[in-house]
Amino acid sequence: MIAVEVKNVVLEADSVVRLVLGRPNDGLLPSFDAGAHIELTLPSGLIRQYSLCRLQADERYYEIAVLKDPASRGGSEEVHGLTIGEHLSISEPRNHFPLVSPTRKALLIAGGIGVTPLLPMAQTLSRYGTPFEFHYCSKSPRHAAFSSALEGGRFADKMHFHYSLVPSSGRMDIRAVLADKVSDTELYVCGPAGFITSVLEEAKTLGWSESRLHREFFSAPVDESADLTDSAFTVKISSTGDEFVVAEDQTISQVLEDNGVFLPVSCEEGVCGTCMTDVLDGIPDHRDVFLTDKEHQEGKLIMACCSRAKTKTLTLDL
Numbered sequence: 001m002i003a004v005e006v007k008n009v010v011l012e013a014d015s016v017v018r019l020v021l022g023r024p025n026d027g028l029l030p031s032f033d034a035g036a037h038i039e040l041t042l043p044s045g046l047i048r049q050y051s052l053c054r055l056q057a058d059e060r061y062y063e064i065a066v067l068k069d070p071a072s073r074g075g076s077e078e079v080h081g082l083t084i085g086e087h088l089s090i091s092e093p094r095n096h097f098p099l100v101s102p103t104r105k106a107l108l109i110a111g112g113i114g115v116t117p118l119l120p121m122a123q124t125l126s127r128y129g130t131p132f133e134f135h136y137c138s139k140s141p142r143h144a145a146f147s148s149a150l151e152g153g154r155f156a157d158k159m160h161f162h163y164s165l166v167p168s169s170g171r172m173d174i175r176a177v178l179a180d181k182v183s184d185t186e187l188y189v190c191g192p193a194g195f196i197t198s199v200l201e202e203a204k205t206l207g208w209s210e211s212r213l214h215r216e217f218f219s220a221p222v223d224e225s226a227d228l229t230d231s232a233f234t235v236k237i238s239s240t241g242d243e244f245v246v247a248e249d250q251t252i253s254q255v256l257e258d259n260g261v262f263l264p265v266s267c268e269e270g271v272c273g274t275c276m277t278d279v280l281d282g283i284p285d286h287r288d289v290f291l292t293d294k295e296h297q298e299g300k301l302i303m304a305c306c307s308r309a310k311t312k313t314l315t316l317d318l
Contacts, residue, residue, distance in 0.1 A: 001041065001089040001090065001091060002023070002029070002030075002089065002090050002091070002092065003023065003024060003087065003088075003089055004021045004022060004023055004024070004029075004062075004087070004088055004089065004090055005021070005022065005023075005024050005085060005086060005087050005088070006019055006020070006021060006082050006083065006084050006085060006086045006088070007020040007021060007022045007061060007084065008020035008084060009082065009083065009084055012065055012145040012146060013142060013143055013144055013145040013146075013147070014142050014143050015067055015068040015080075015143075016065055016066070016067050016068075016113060016145040017065070017066055017068070017079065017080050018053070018063060018064070018065045018066075018145070019063065019064050019065075019066070019079070019082065020061050020062075020063050021061065021062045021063070021064070021088070021090065022060050022061045022062070023060070024087070026060050027060065028059045028060055029056070029059060029060060029061065029062055030092050030093060031056065031059065031093075032052055032056075032093035032095065033095055033098055033099070033120075033124075034055065034098070034099050034102075034117070034120035034121040034123065034124045035051075035095050035096075035097035035098045035099060035117050035120065035121060035188075035216070036051070036052050036093040036094060036095040036097075036098075036117075036120075037049050037050060037051045037052060037093065037094060037095070037096075037097075037117070037272075038050060038052060038062065038064070038090045038091055038092075038093055038094075039090060039091035039094075039266060039274075040064070040079075040088060040089075040090050041088060041089045041090070042075065042078045042079070042088065043078070043086070043088070044074070044078055046074055046075050046078060047266055048075035048076075048079075048266070049266055049267065049272050049274075050064040050065075050066060050079075050116070051064065051097075051116040051117035051190075051216075052064060052093060052116075052117075052120065053065045053115075053116040053117070053119050053120070053146075054119060054120060054123070055120045055123045055124070062090070062093075064116070065113065065116050065145050065146075066079045066080070066113075067112065067113040068080045096216070096272070096273045096290070097117055097188075097190070097214065097215075097216040099121055099124060099125070099186075099188075100186050100212075100214070101186075102124050102125060102127075102128045102130060103128055103130050104130065104186050105130065105131045105132065105181075105184055105185045105186065106121070106125055106130065106131075106132040106133075106185060106186045106187075106188060107132065107133050107135075107177070107178070107181055107185050107186070107187050107188070108121055108122060108132060108133065108134040108135065108188050108189075109135045109137070109172075109177070109187070109188070109189040109190075109191075109199055110134070110135070110136045110137065110189075110190055110191055111137045111138075111189075111190070111191020111192050111195035111196070112137070112138055112139075112143070112144075112191050112192060112195075113145065113191070113218070114189070114190035114191030114192070114195070114196075114216075114218065115136055115144075115145060115146065115190075116145075116190075117190055117216055118134065118188060118190055119146065121188060122134050122155055122158065123155075125155075126154055126155040126158070132155075132158055133158055133160065133177075134150075134155070134158050134159050134160065135160045135162060135172055135177055136150065136159065136160070136161050136162065137162045137163075137164070137171070137172050137191070137195070138161075138162075138163055138164075139163065139164055139165045140163050140164075140165045140166055141161075141163065141166075144161070144163070147161065160172075160177075174198060174199055174202045175202055175206070178199075178202055178203050178206055178208070179206055182206055182207050182208055185212070186212050186214065187199075187203060187208065187212060187213050187214060188214045188215070189213075189214070189215045190215065190216045190217075190218070191218075192218075192219075193217055193218075193219050193289070196215050196217060199215075200213055200215060210292060210293055210294060217271045217289045217290070218271065219269060219271060230248045230249075230308060231248060232245055232246060232247050232248055233245075233246055233308065233309040233311070233312055233313065233314060234246070234312060234313045234314070235252055235255060235256070235309070235313075235314050235315075235316060236281075236313055236314065236315040236316065237261060237316060237318050238280050238315055238316060238317050238318060239318060242259070242261075243313075244256070244259050246308070246309075251268075251304070251305055251306060252302070252304040252305075252307070252308070252314075252316075253265045253268075253275055253304040253305045256304065256318075261318060263275055263277065263304055263318065265304070265305050267305065268305045268306070269288075269305070269306060270287055270288025270289055270290055270303040270305060270306035270307060271288070271289055271290060272290065273290045273303070274305075275303055275304045275305045276290070276291075276301055276302070276303060276304075277301070277302055277303075277304050277316050277317065277318060278300060278301060278316065278317035279299060279300055279301060279302050279314060279315070279316060279317070280315040280316065280317050281313070281314070281315035282309055282310075282311040282313055282314035282315055283299055283309065283310040283311045283314075284296075284299050284301075284302040284307050284308070284309060284310070284314065285307060285308040285309055285310045286302070286303075286307050287303070287306040287307045287308065288303035288306055288307055290303055291303070302314070302316070304316075
């Protein structure tokens with residue numbers, strides 16, 4: 001972990017605050033690529049992941065932007081209460097949502113605070129002179145973080161703003177945006193779970209290949225059609241042979257923690273990828289949104305914080 005302090009706090013939009021973080025001694029921070037995030041340990045002990053929302057103009061600083069979510073489990077509310085000079089700790093940057101290539105044509109689609117990981121992508125693509133479009137969906141300009149800067153910035157000609165509460169703008173026509181780019185473009189989408197799901201479903205209907213659909217969820221979508229009846233199963237630890245029962249109301253990660261088996265966990269919703277574990281035997285019952293459809297079908301990986309088992313026993317590479 002890296003010790004940092006809050007260097008600046010800026011209100012970027014309604015309920016969106018931007019934090020500038022740096023080492024107390026102003027030393028350099030590790031570099032990162034577009035799409036990366038950090039884990040932030042808050043004063044209360046809560047650990048939350050936030051996208052780095054701007055490439056480093058100065059290697060002493062990181063920037064994150066956080067929406068104060070009414071449905072927050074406490075993290076975003078605590079972030080909004082931070083003040084300049086407060087001390088925190090962060091992880092080194094990690095990237096589960098990278099650009100496939102900075103020279104490959106791209107379509108960036110952001111819903112609300114989902115703009116944060118896409119901003120460094122746009123900066124990178126612009127630097128390389130790569131063709132791209134950036135569609136930013138929000139309620140209104142005052143709800144859209146960084147909108148003023150983007151309207152007058154270096155890649156303003158690539159920006160398309162869709163404001164649902166502004167009659168002259170209106171909601172994005174997903175099909176129209178996707179339809180003429182099926183064969184030669186990488187799609188990157190981030191935002192509310194339902195928003196991402198709508199974009200991905202439309203893309204698949206239009207014939208986009210799974211390999212060119214890239215997304216990052218901040219929270220898991222609710223599957224109202226899912227059968228919520230869970231059964232107990234056994235999880236086996238390959239390295240020791242130990243077996244533990246995962247009850248109907250427990251997760252794999254909870255059972256591992258209770259029995260002294262270390263596995264890092266962050267989001268607890270199958271969103272972030274922190275707890276991803278190899279499966280050696282058995283069939284996972286996937287409940288995450290991190291793995292691709294292909295990875296779900298292959299059944300070689302599992303998100304231990306939320307997914308379960310379709311077989312009586314699941315052997316993990318731990």
